[in-house]
Amino acid sequence: METIHNMxxxxxxxxxxxxxxxxxxxxxxxGENPFKIRAYRNGAEIVRSFDGDIxxxxxxxxxxxxxxxxxxxxxKLHELATTGEMTFHKExxxxxxxxxxxxFEIQGIGPKKIQALYQKLNVDSIASLKEVCVNGxxxxxxxxxxxxxxxxxENIAFRESNADRFHRHIATHAAxxxxxxxxxxxxxxxxxxxxxxxxxxxxxxxxxxLVTTKSPEAVxxxxxxxxxxxxxxxxxxxxxxxxxxxxxxxxxxxxSATELPFALSYFTGSKEHNVELRSRMRKxxxxxxxxxxxxxxxxxxxxxxxxxxxxxxxxxxxxxxxxPELRENRGEFEAAEEGALPRLIELTDLRGTFHNHTRASDxxxxxxxxxxxxxxxxxxxxxxxxxxxxxxxxxxxDGSRLRQQIDQIAELNAHYESIGIDFRLxxxxxxxxxxxxxxxxxxxxxxxLDYCVASVHNAFTLSEKDQTERVIAAIRxxxxxxxxxxxxxxxxxxxxxxxxxxxxxxxxxxxxxxxxLNANPWRLDMDWRHWKKARDKGVLxxxxxxxxxxxxxxxxxxxxxxxxxxxxxxxxxxxxxxLSEIQKFLAK
DNA sequence: GCCGTTTTCGGCCCGACTGTTTTCAGTCG
Numbered sequence: 353m354e355t356i357h358n359m360x361x362x363x364x365x366x367x368x369x370x371x372x373x374x375x376x377x378x379x380x381x382x383g384e385n386p387f388k389i390r391a392y393r394n395g396a397e398i399v400r401s402f403d404g405d406i407x408x409x410x411x412x413x414x415x416x417x418x419x420x421x422x423x424x425x426x427x428k429l430h431e432l433a434t435t436g437e438m439t440f441h442k443e444x445x446x447x448x449x450x451x452x453x454x455x456f457e458i459q460g461i462g463p464k465k466i467q468a469l470y471q472k473l474n475v476d477s478i479a480s481l482k483e484v485c486v487n488g489x490x491x492x493x494x495x496x497x498x499x500x501x502x503x504x505x506e507n508i509a510f511r512e513s514n515a516d517r518f519h520r521h522i523a524t525h526a527a528x529x530x531x532x533x534x535x536x537x538x539x540x541x542x543x544x545x546x547x548x549x550x551x552x553x554x555x556x557x558x559x560x561x562l563v564t565t566k567s568p569e570a571v572x573x574x575x576x577x578x579x580x581x582x583x584x585x586x587x588x589x590x591x592x593x594x595x596x597x598x599x600x601x602x603x604x605x606x607x608s609a610t611e612l613p614f615a616l617s618y619f620t621g622s623k624e625h626n627v628e629l630r631s632r633m634r635k636x637x638x639x640x641x642x643x644x645x646x647x648x649x650x651x652x653x654x655x656x657x658x659x660x661x662x663x664x665x666x667x668x669x670x671x672x673x674x675x676p677e678l679r680e681n682r683g684e685f686e687a688a689e690e691g692a693l694p695r696l697i698e699l700t701d702l703r704g705t706f707h708n709h710t711r712a713s714d715x716x717x718x719x720x721x722x723x724x725x726x727x728x729x730x731x732x733x734x735x736x737x738x739x740x741x742x743x744x745x746x747x748x749x750d751g752s753r754l755r756q757q758i759d760q761i762a763e764l765n766a767h768y769e770s771i772g773i774d775f776r777l778x779x780x781x782x783x784x785x786x787x788x789x790x791x792x793x794x795x796x797x798x799x800x801l802d803y804c805v806a807s808v809h810n811a812f813t814l815s816e817k818d819q820t821e822r823v824i825a826a827i828r829x830x831x832x833x834x835x836x837x838x839x840x841x842x843x844x845x846x847x848x849x850x851x852x853x854x855x856x857x858x859x860x861x862x863x864x865x866x867x868x869l870n871a872n873p874w875r876l877d878m879d880w881r882h883w884k885k886a887r888d889k890g891v892l893x894x895x896x897x898x899x900x901x902x903x904x905x906x907x908x909x910x911x912x913x914x915x916x917x918x919x920x921x922x923x924x925x926x927x928x929x930x931l932s933e934i935q936k937f938l939a940k
Numbered sequence: 941g942c943c944g945t946t947t948t949c950g951g952c953c954c955g956a957c958t959g960t961t962t963t964c965a966g967t968c969g
Contacts, residue, residue: 391941
């Protein structure tokens with residue numbers, strides 16, 4: 353990687369995107385033309401999801417070829433990429449105090465109200481907003497009644513006590529419980545969960561439920577009065593929003609059966625996908641909303657009948673059905689047109705899994721208990737990869753304890769074979785990648801294992817260059833079968849460490865090293881955004897639950913959901929292969 | 941600010957709910 357001395361740090365992709373996003377917010381505050389604001393916001397999204405080195409493209413002033421980036425954005429991004437600053441952004445920022453951005457995190461107030469609060473009462477932070485609400489000054493402003501003040505105070509309190517996003521397992525369990533409740537109502541026929549949960553996102557901000565019914569008002573009333581409701585945010589005749597005790601927001605829409613395909617598509621999103629879908633419909637002279645597809649004017653063609661499923665909607669546009677996980681406007685429309693969408697992996701494709709812990713390190717159960725649980729799930733093999741000695745906080749195994757475990761696994765396998773059970777434990781290790789890129793066990797010991805998962809568990813703060821070199825050194829060790837949880841993130845808790853993922857993926861492709869998709873809902877790592885690229889370079893994925901107890905094996909489902917989001921097919925995932933194929937693969 | 945098989949101007953996705961300005965603006969998704 354090139355290094356530039358005596359120069360300000362070159363801005364990265366996030367800086368480019370965040371700057372555009374911030375401009376959009378500031379223009380919003382100034383009451384600018386909403387379409388201009390949208391252009392900046394759209395530009396931020398394009399920069400975030402651009403497949404390639406956007407910073408270099410900006411430096412070399414080539415962004416004009418990208419749809420959605422025009423002359424103005426191209427010039428501004430060029431300035432930012434080459435000088436590290438953007439004059440327009442700097443001038444806009446100077447007009448407002450930096451703390452004003454936090455006001456956008458309060459539900460119920462938007463740019464217009466924030467503008468009024470700032471200009472009339474000099475409110476520039478959540479603290480000062482709270483103050484003018486409590487001392488009554490806010491009621492001097494037109495548009496701020498008693499109820500608005502109550503809402504603001506309530507929302508400030510709520511934000512203080514609840515994070516706004518939730519892990520996938522929490523959201524999934526809540527969604528299943530609430531869907532069961534809705535199905536139990538006499539007035540409902542179909543019950544669907546839409547939103548980012550259906551799209552397989554790694555964390556979820558809210559849950560979206562759709563029910564078809566002939567009595568929407570009765571369904572809404574019963575939902576708003578349900579035992580799991582902690583707070584009713586809004587309660588209308590067809591729409592209800594509530595919070596659960598843990599703060600998770602749940603939105604319900606009660607619709608008619610004929611509206612279901614349109615509503616399901618609309619509320620599954622993503623917003624970016626829907627904008628593209630609507631725009632394609634619009635080119636056919638049709639307007640798509642959450643209820644129907646209708647001609648824009650009476651002259652438009654109206655062969656719209658018989659749309660009863662989401663698949664019909666896509667077929668109408670001459671394309672294949674796009675699974676919810678792919679609906680991010682990241683190339684799925686083009687693939688669907690060409691009939692080139694992947695046939696996505698399913699949970700039932702899995703035949704085994706690799707990265708799991710036992711009581712020997714920091715797990716809760718024994719080899720036998722873990723094996724029994726794996727058999728109950730219908731798996732043919734279970735890889736045991738306890739921690740290595742450098743992870744002393746996790747009771748990591750030293751060489752002699754690891755050799756004992758290898759022997760125990762051999763004994764258990766002999767036992768399974770003797771009684772005719774087609775199941776095998778695989779002897780592995782989750783070996784620490786030390787700070788210098790070497791491994792916590794010597795090659796000689798690693799060669800006695802069936803396989804090895806190499807993971808980073810410390811020194812998260814190394815520079816991107818050092819961290820990347822460290823990880824790639826491990827990938828280049830021929831005894832390393834796979835790289836464990838490669839970004840090191842703990843969702844909603846710890847940021848990923850600095851790592852050049854393109855370089856890591858290239859090294860994995862070159863050496864035939866597998867990359868793990870850690871299915872633990874706190875990790876879901878490697879991130880889904882990298883998988884399509886890795887897959888296209890021939891890198892195999894291993895979906896591993898990183899189970900620390902028998903229940904943990906069930907987290908495999910979250911890994912499959914995120915693998916689907918990463919465009920992965922059955923053939924891209926190593927542990928879809930059966931036992932004999934795996935034994936051959938590991939023997940190589 | 942962006943875009944173009946209605947093209948270089950005039951559009952840009954759209955509906956529900958809330959509270960308040962009582963006919964509609966602001967916010968949200």
